[in-house]
Structure formats: C-alpha cells, structure tokens
Amino acid sequence: MSGDPGFSNYQNEIYLHGLEDRHPPFTTDFTALEASARERLEPGPFWYVAGAAGSGATDRANRAAFDRYRLVPRMLTGATGRSLRTTVLGGELPAPVLLAPVGVQSIVHPDGELATARAASALGLPSVLSTASSHTLEEVAEAGGDGPRWFQLYWPNDDDVCASILGRARAAGYSTLVVTLDTWTLAWRPHDLDRAYLPFIRGIGTAIAFSDPAFRAGLAKSPEEDLISAVLRWVPMFTGTDKTWDRLPFLRAHWDGPILLKGIQHADDARRAVNAGMDGIVVSNHGGRQVDGAVAALDALPAIAEAVGDRTEVLFDSGVRTGADVLKALALGAKAVLLGRPYAYGLAHGGEDGVRHVLRGLLADLEITLGLTGHRSPAELSPDDLWRER
C-alpha cells in the first residue's frame, strides 16, 4: 500500500474495498486475466486476440526476452517524490504508456473502441485508434472527449481512399499518425484459419465505409452479398501491395501532425525512418502476430535505440504485461510503450470499466516498481539499470 499521490493509489483502493465486487476482471495478474478471458469469450474472438502467427514462437520469444533482462534495484534514493510524467513528441503524457491499436474491438465487447477511448481519456493516456475499428473514427473521437487522440493507419493501395481516411482523422481531431508497416498482408494465423474467423475484414469495412463512396454506393444488397463485395474490394486495397520508402512523402502531404512508423525491427530500417524525416518509430513485431519465428521486439530494441539516438522518438510494443516490462523497455531505449492484449482482455470483462481497471493496475504497478528500483522519473532509466542473463 502506497502513500504516493499518483496512480499507485489504486493499490490502496483495492486493499480497502476489494476487487471482486466492483470489477468483472477480478484479478490483477495477466495470466489469470487471460485465462478468465478464455472462459468468457467464444473461441473465435478469444483466439483472434490471444493467438499469434504460425507456431506462436514469436509470442513466446517476446516474453522470454523480458525474462533475460533483469532490473537491478537501487536503495535509499529518495524515490518518493516520483512521477511517471513523460514527454513524447514534445507533448507531456501522464505516463510512458499508450494503448496500442487493436482492431475490431466489438468482437470482445459491444462498446469496443468507444469504451477503450473513454477509459484511456479518463487517465490522460493516448489511445491509438486502429484503421480496422469497429466504430467510426468520428464516433470514437467523440467518445474520447478531451483525451489525446492518435490514429493508426493500415495504408491502403487506393490513394483517394487513403487521403480520405487521413482527412477524416485530422478533421476528427486525431493529432498523431502511426503507420503500421508490418501488416501489408495478413499473417498465417492457424487459430483464425482453423475457424475461418476473419473479423478484420469487417473492421476495415466499418471503419472506412465513409471514406469509400464507391463501395457505399453498392450497399443495400443482402448481408452475404455485402460481405463478398467488401472482401472483393477491400482485400486487394489493404493487402498484397507492400509500400516502399519513397512513398512516405504521400503521407506527409496528407498529414500535418507527427508521423510514426510502427513495426521497425532492424537498426537500418530505423535509420531510414530518421533519414525520411519520420517523427518516431514503434519497435514492434505486432505482438508476435505477423512473422512467426521473428526476433523478440525487446531483443531488437537496444541496437535500434543505439542507432537512432535522440534523432527520432522510439516507442515500443510486443509483450508488455507488467510494470517491470515497461521499465525494461524504457531502460533499453524506448520513450514509451504501447499496451495491447491486456486492455483487450479488460474490455472483454467489463467494457470501459474493465479497460480502466487494467490500465490503473498497470500504472500502479509501474509507479510502484519505478520507485522500488530507486527512480523518480522514467527519464532516469538506462541500460545500467539492467542485468543481462549471459
């Protein structure tokens, strides 16, 4: 129980009032939360969230990498007056944590991205809205109120549709663009294939219908025909055509805020992002969902952080589950991390309330662990705070 005035007050609140009655996700442990989600959800949605590419090797590698790096706590540093406040892209965040873009959230809870935006906004954390949202970006923007709004782009092959999406996002107040590079075609995902479960394509449809008049004109067929129409139009628009570095000016031309490239896993690609004038990168392997057998994102991070130094903003995701995980990523060079599956499970359990519980738990854990390692600010962390299993 902590007397600190920040996020760790959630610890006091839980001890005083208990979790069980108030929160459907009545656990503060990720493993238990995932197990509970498995019981609560149908196999299709659960495995869409929990599953990974191929044999799941990258997902396991992500976790194993966190285990190889160990925090070395320091004593008597006077870490009471600590704060998680962090500057990202020139703006201040209450904590070095964002909500990763997770598509089609309505498959786990009807409120979907609306609930997520509300929970994130209440805590002042940016929620990165996926192109494949199950609610329109305008609805989600409204739900998020005054909270910081970031938008994730699956870069379509149709430039008009792309420009339309970006224009709508700017108009709706999204400040920052996160361009996902690692999913220009969907991975081989046995859990989804075995069930022929593909909510992604419906998500794309919901989200971009307003940006695609050619499609909207063709609606009002039977639901089955509509689905086939969507597949025929959107699959080739969103998959199967990888982009190249020389296309980045197109995005800059249609977006006047910061742009980050998500999915960087090699130092040379990070350098190219800097040279291309990108405002930031997200070191990520998409939570192990795209390339099976890929390097753990955390193992890729140190060389990338060293390669780019302060020349661009380095964010991180893939495998973050606990406060200690966040600290390890920061120590290895990330400015902030994106959280994915944990809040999706929170959403599955209790909508907005569930997301809030998961976020408050992570932030409390993070604030406490930051202090217990002897630090007053995320900015203090460096590789010297880590011990590496040889």
Next chain:
Amino acid sequence: MSGDPGFSNYQNEIYLHGLEDRHPPFTTDFTALEASARERLEPGPFWYVAGAAGSGATDRANRAAFDRYRLVPRMLTGATGRSLRTTVLGGELPAPVLLAPVGVQSIVHPDGELATARAASALGLPSVLSTASSHTLEEVAEAGGDGPRWFQLYWPNDDDVCASILGRARAAGYSTLVVTLDTWTLAWRPHDLDRAYLPFIRGIGTAIAFSDPAFRAGLAKSPEEDLISAVLRWVPMFTGTDKTWDRLPFLRAHWDGPILLKGIQHADDARRAVNAGMDGIVVSNHGGRQVDGAVAALDALPAIAEAVGDRTEVLFDSGVRTGADVLKALALGAKAVLLGRPYAYGLAHGGEDGVRHVLRGLLADLEITLGLTGHRSPAELSPDDLWRER
C-alpha cells in the same frame, strides 16, 4: 488475407470457405495436426512416423535449434511482387520445397506414395520416392504424371540388385538420385521395438521385388514363410554393410542424372562430397530417427554451407514445420528444404487431399512470411536476416 497471385491464395480460400467441411485435416497448425494423427492412427503406424531414435533427443534438438535462430523482418521493401520460384540443380522449382522420402506410406493411408505423388505433382514440387515405397516406383511414377520425379536410394549390398533398381528408376523417368547415407543400418527405435513393428522390411520387399529375380522365384509360399524369406534375404542386403567414399563411382556409372548425398552433418563430409563430384548434399539427421543425441541439423548447416560455398547444391531437412523454418534454413545456406512428417500426417488424414492441404498450407505460410520479412525471392536470404540467441 493476401492479394498475391501465388500460393498464398490458399489463405483467402480458407477464410472464404472454411476448412472444417472440406478437409479431414481440419487444422493449419502442425502440433494440432500431429495430435489429430495420433488419435486417427493405430499406435504402430503413428509412432513409426512420429517416433525418433533412442530417447528422442535429436528430434527435440532439431526443433530447439529453429527456436534459437530468429528472423529479423525488414519494412517497406516492396515485397508484393515476390515469388517462391527457385533454381535447384539447374532446374526451376515453384518453391524451395521438396517432399522428403518417407517409406511405406501405405501404413498411414492405402493410397500411400501414389497420393503423395499426385499432390506434389499438382503443385509442381518434386517428391522424392523412397526405396522402401509401398507401391512400385513405376506405379508411383505413373501416378505423378508430369511432375518432377526424384528417387531415393537405400544402397543395397548386392550390386546387381542396385543396378537393377537404378535402371528401373531411370526407365520410369526419375531424374535425380538422392542417396541416403545415414541409414545403412536401422537405428535403435524404442517406439517400434516395443511393438516389434517393422514396416520398413515389407516396404523394401514391395519396392525391390521387381529388381530381385532371385527372390521372386522363391515366392508363392505361405505369407509367413514369404516374410521370413524376405527378412533373410533383404536384411543383409540393405543393412549391416556401410559403404565408403570410393564406392561412389559405382552409382555414377549407373545413374546419368544428378546425384545428391543425404545425411551430411559435418563440413568435412560435405567437402568430400564436393571432391567426389556429387551434384548436391542434403544436410539432414533423418528427422532425428537415426542417431540419438546427434547435433541438430540446423546447427550443422552453417559450417557446412560455408565449407562448400557454391560448389555443390545444399538442401536441408529435419525439423521443418513452418514457413519460418524454411526461411531460416535458406538464410543459413540451404537452397531448398525437404518436408517429411507434416505431409505424412496430411496423408494419414485425407490421402491425396490431405497431402495437398498440408503442402498448400506450408507454401502459403512460406510465401506470406517471405514477404513479411521483406523479401521478394528466396535467393535474397542470407545469415544477415537472422538474429542468434546468445
């Protein structure tokens, strides 16, 4: 879901139509496929396929080696226009994948090698027919139609029988000879011994009866006497006499196509194969089925590839289960890989249809993962694409 015109279309097909109704092997995951085969087959056949030598240590090591090497995906490389096409031994293959020789396939499905040849042929992949086939090489050749035909030799001690087998294979249109060196005597295999299950000897009998007039003259006894006759004649012919490097000219004299040596695990043996004028080698530990406690084939590959450079064709098998596995073997120096147990399980589930499903799944996974790592061709892969767990 991919819009690429190649093998990855199988992904679209599955999402649109589902797996469950169409394919008895209703899974795209190797672990699930093996578990399903275990339920479907009698213990004898299942463990003959799934089992390994001794304690199974080599089989486990094969898999662990794949886990230690990790792919590092590259972004924005324009990998859409990619192709799996590969040149092996001067000829073009649609993908760097062959079907490894698997003996006595009728123990898992009555169509056995006929079904396998049909499925491989339809995809243009070479299927390497085992000497211990449960159908005659002529029947399998006919079943395979126009597809590429390779023949695997268990090198008998009787030169006349050997010459006869090779002559029949040439006459039946087999182009390439794969000489298995690592199985001149059968390993100690507890799963088969505990059941006294030895289909291999019957397979040898079926396959070479036409090449062994001395034996055929003695048939028409009771089945039990026939089996004992076969054992007495063929066991000393196929086992118990290891060959030496100076015998290779005999094979060259009786085979006018390319010859590859299978079972190479040491760089010095690879160099000797080059010096002996062999057209290629297969780095392999026979899927862990021969020497228990042996080096993982993937761990042996880098030094071998470095030792021989471009002076001979390097193929690889042992432990390949996913598209990422194929890419790792290619990155470490293999030109193509041979797939074994996965298609045998496909055969067990659905004959030709089952083999085709497994092959199409692997090729789709491979094509997608090749692209998602940022490559347009298997030829681009090199050790620089890998991260090695220290």
Next chain:
Amino acid sequence: MSGDPGFSNYQNEIYLHGLEDRHPPFTTDFTALEASARERLEPGPFWYVAGAAGSGATDRANRAAFDRYRLVPRMLTGATGRSLRTTVLGGELPAPVLLAPVGVQSIVHPDGELATARAASALGLPSVLSTASSHTLEEVAEAGGDGPRWFQLYWPNDDDVCASILGRARAAGYSTLVVTLDTWTLAWRPHDLDRAYLPFIRGIGTAIAFSDPAFRAGLAKSPEEDLISAVLRWVPMFTGTDKTWDRLPFLRAHWDGPILLKGIQHADDARRAVNAGMDGIVVSNHGGRQVDGAVAALDALPAIAEAVGDRTEVLFDSGVRTGADVLKALALGAKAVLLGRPYAYGLAHGGEDGVRHVLRGLLADLEITLGLTGHRSPAELSPDDLWRER
C-alpha cells in the same frame, strides 16, 4: 546416516524413529512442504507467504540462479571433524543460518513469532524479528529466552515513533538491527490484491501500538473504525516515503549495536553502505516479493562481495531452500544466509515443533553437504568450489 556429533544427528533420529508420527510437517523436501502448506492454509495466508511481486519472475529467477551454480565436491579431505560454527559480526553462531524477518506470522499459526523465537533459540540461531510482528517485540524477546535476538526495522516516517521502536527493542535485549530498505512502499502483489488481503497493516499495528501513543489514545472504537484509523495513520507512516543515505546517522544515534542494511542488490550501494559505516549488508531481493523482474539475489552477490571485500559483513537471502543453496551463497561471498519461507511453512504445520523440524532438517542437510563437498568449515568455501553453467 552420519556419526557426526552435530546437527546431522537429526538424520539418524529420523531414520530410527520416523517422521510421520512425530512431526506434522512429515517431509524433508521443500517442494512437498510447500504443497502441504497450500493444502493446510487458507488461500489468503498461503499466498501471502508463497506469493511474490507481479508475475513472480524474480522468485523464479532466484531459484534458477542457484541451479546455474554447481558445487564441485572434493574427496579424501578428512572432513569428519567439521563444524558449521561461524563468526558473524564478531560473535559466534552455531551455523551460518539466521531466520529472516517474516511479518505477521500469526496468519499461519496462532503462536506466530513466539513459536519461531523458541525454535530458533533452542538451536542458538538468531531470529530476526519483523517490525510487522503479530506479537509485541517484548513478548517475542521473552519467548526467545537466552537466544540471540535481532530486530528488523521498517523505517517509519515519524522519527518519534522510530526512536520509540528502537528504544523498546534495545530495552528488550535485541542486539542487532537489520534495516529493510527495499520495502518503503509495498509491491504490486496480485495474489494479495486479488483477495484484498493485507495482513501487513494489522501486523504493523500490533507491533508498534506501544510505540505510538497518538494512536493508542484513539482506540476503543469499533473494530472497523479501528482498522480504518490504523490504515490512515500507519500507511503514510510506513510507506510512500523513501529514505536517503544521509538519514543513516539517525539510526546510528538511536541504536548502539551493529546495523545491517537489507535489500542491497548493486555493488555501488554496497560500497555506499561501507562508506556509511554500516556493520553489514544483506544481499536480498526480499524473496522476489518487491521488484518483479529483478536480478536474482544470487546473481547480484558475486559483484557485491568483490566490491566490499572484508570491509563489511555480507549476509544473503532470497531463494535459499537446501543445504547446497547455503553453500553456494557462502562460496560466492556471503558470511551467512537468512531463511524465510521454509520455516514459515514449518510454522504453519506445527508451530514451534514445525519450525524446529525445518531448521534441524536444513542444518543437517547443510552439515552433511558441507562435509560431502570436502570441507570442515563454512569459512573454507570460495568461488573455486563452484562450476558455472556457461
């Protein structure tokens, strides 16, 4: 069975008379003991003892570190005439083993710290009484009789209360002060949070009520109000305010015996402790209960021991379960170790008798293993006695 006259006689005693009838903890194996405690205790108390911070990673790392270091036994050294006697802080102990401070022991057995003190005293081992004891320090001192008395301090923010506690401890005959640095705020512990189980705060209350007249004056409310009063007063007193190195003279001014700092995990902090004139340090990560993802205590020990040499006394805890574990910690530079969960499980099974059984078992194991590695005294051990898994 050993003929040695020391602690290993317990081995003879067990073989001759059997464990089952005499000791409720009828096992000499830690894993079985923990499993039995899990059956015997309510989930709240069991997981309070067995649980760890966050995902439990540090707890697992503690054990894995012991597995990486291996003892190399020496032969024919005449180790019969061996003794576990050890000098710590200038005083002689019968063995290099102390009882770690464990709070609120009444949650596992009503006799709690009284039983522990009696068992330790009978063996001549120091028991380090926790500030969060469920019996007053005076009661525990009386229970311990002539045994060595150490006192552990959770350093409160109220200097008057702190001085009062230290004065009471000195008056009650506690000789040595162990200041826990790593728990100035309570960790994020999912097992306890999920049950809103926080016995710690009640323990603090029981133990310091006599040192806190301001609180005692407010008692005689309803139990529920009392709890809230305690929380409101003691939470901010014991948590949320990290101390700094310049506050150590305060402790020296109020304690005229040896002072050790517990929770040191970095060589620089160990050097600062030396420079601050501390009499000793305890290398510890609080049994994995504070910082999730922290370095294993045993992995931190060698660099710390090298950094401080003989300039201060180095003790160790976190993960010690067997005699071999004790020897490994000694070989890496510790003068003695503190045992925690094992004796708490002994207490859970049989009060004083259970603690004594666990202690006698550990000491017998230790004395036997010391001899079997070829040593006559703990002082002989050095890093040369270890083999390190590469």
Next chain:
Amino acid sequence: MSGDPGFSNYQNEIYLHGLEDRHPPFTTDFTALEASARERLEPGPFWYVAGAAGSGATDRANRAAFDRYRLVPRMLTGATGRSLRTTVLGGELPAPVLLAPVGVQSIVHPDGELATARAASALGLPSVLSTASSHTLEEVAEAGGDGPRWFQLYWPNDDDVCASILGRARAAGYSTLVVTLDTWTLAWRPHDLDRAYLPFIRGIGTAIAFSDPAFRAGLAKSPEEDLISAVLRWVPMFTGTDKTWDRLPFLRAHWDGPILLKGIQHADDARRAVNAGMDGIVVSNHGGRQVDGAVAALDALPAIAEAVGDRTEVLFDSGVRTGADVLKALALGAKAVLLGRPYAYGLAHGGEDGVRHVLRGLLADLEITLGLTGHRSPAELSPDDLWRER
C-alpha cells in the same frame, strides 16, 4: 535391423519375436522402464533407487549435461566391421560398459546381486559388487561363474574389518577394487527420510557379517535388538569418518590387484589419484545421490580427462541411459562407463532375465549408434565428435 554379428543382433531378435511375451520389462525406453518400475515396486524401494540427494538438482543436471553435448555423425566410413571391444586396465572387455555397484538389490528382487552377476557374466561384462550387497560376496562370486568380478569398497573405520573384507574378496576371486570416496557419510535424501527407509544399513550388515566376528557373536537376540545392535556398531564404522589421501597405502597393502577411486569430480583430485599410484578413477557424482547441487559428472569429465591424460584409467558414471550417452562420455575422455539405475529397474521387472534385457538393449543401441556415427571402435572417439551447445 542390423546384420552385424555382435550385440546389435538383439534388435533383430526383438523385431522377429517381440518383447511383450518374453520379457517382463517390455520396453526398450528408459523413461518407460522407470515409470513401469514405479508401478511395480513399493514406494520405499522404488524411491531408494530412483531418488537423489536433496532437491534432485544434481540428478537433473546429469541429464541436462548429456543434452548439451551432441554427436556429429560421419558418413561412408565403412563402419560395418565395428566392435565394441575395449581394453580396460590391461584386460579386454566385450564393450566399454560395466555394472555400477548398487547396494541391497534384494529390495527390488529377491535374487538381487545373484541375478545381476549371472546376467553380467553371460555377457562378459564386469559387475562391480557393492559392499552393501544383500548377498555375501562369496555367494555372488559363485553366481557370476567365470565372469569378471570387481568389488566396491565402502571403506570402514575399523581396519581389521576392512582387511577382512578385502581378504574375503580376494579369496573369492574379485580382481579389481573400486573405492567409493563420495559416500563416507550418507547424503540428505528426502525420499528415504520421509519414509524412514534405510535398507543400506541392513545391506552393510548382510555383507560384512562374515568379516565382523565381534558382531556375529552378539547375534541371536530378537530381530529388533539385532537391528539396533547393527546400527550402533556399523553406523559409526561406515559413516562419519572421512579418510585422507595418506590412508591409501593401507588399501594397497591389502589388495594386490588394480585399485580405482570412485567419486572424483575435480581435476586436482584426479591428479592426486595419479600421484598416489592409483590404477584408475571413476568420474562420478554417485548418480546425483550424494551432493545436491553438484556439478554434472559429464561437465566435470573433460577437465579431468585432460588433467590425467593416459596416466590413469578414467571410467565414468552418473546419468548414462542410452548408447549415445556412452559415446558422449567416451568422446570426452572416459575409457568405459558404469551403468546403474537402468539395470536395477531391469532387475525389478524380471530378475536375471530383466537385467539381461536391459544390458542387451543398451549394448545393441551402443553398437548401432557407434556405427551410425561412423566409427568402428570406441577407441576412435574424441572431443572432435561432439558439438557443444553454446
């Protein structure tokens, strides 16, 4: 199935006739054999054989060490004409395998050491009789017939008893003495302690009664009094007094054949054995039964083999389960290995027949695997045949 004329014929025999009807231990797999023994035996005897010291860490380390070393098979070496024949201490053995001393074998089968001696003798393998045999050394010698006889000494503190034992062993035709150094006091073994199961002391009694007239004179009390008498006399005689290097001349004075020291785990101790004129050493950690947390015997072997070179005979035990294990120990410098638990489980299943089955299986596996790695003789093996996991 092998056509070789040696031990591998057992493979043919099994395939032709099956195991199930003929051998109660109807398996050729160690893991299955151990599981079957667990079902067949009472917990006391089973765990006495299967159990290890302390937490079992050394036992697990023994196996893990074998997994880190990997055989690299060589091809086309003409290994058909191979033989397992080996020269040990100037005499020829049919294979580099001995039967390790296992005490009180009657706890798993009434025939005990008599059955073991008969099975070993029939194969020409030396069986090392334990001092703690449940049959007298004279009876076992007679049972073994013409087979090679080795004798293991637990070195008692009473020189007269020691001289008497050695004299009886010589008179009964035992040629070689193996002095166990690592068990001068019994380890802390939870499995046995928890059951107060100590057959060892009865074994010592049975075996040495003829060498201890002082005890025999006191017999004819009640069984319970006899046991207590035995404990009182033999425990201090066989435990609790470690010897020193300067006592070795006593053994030499009472034994005119070769002497080996068993339990060597450090290169310095191996050098001392050479300097003391010992004929050989056995690198061993007693199968993990003495020092918990000790270095794996296989990990200790390379440095020891390098230290002594050809100056003394290096044997090995601890963890050998398969033919590949034998080859790895030989490649790292052992001349031969001792097999323990596997044959004890064979004995438990079928007495002499069960031991023979286990031995024939191991020898067949060894002979096959020797050939398949490309060798004609155990003498060819060297560290170059191994790949080491980094």
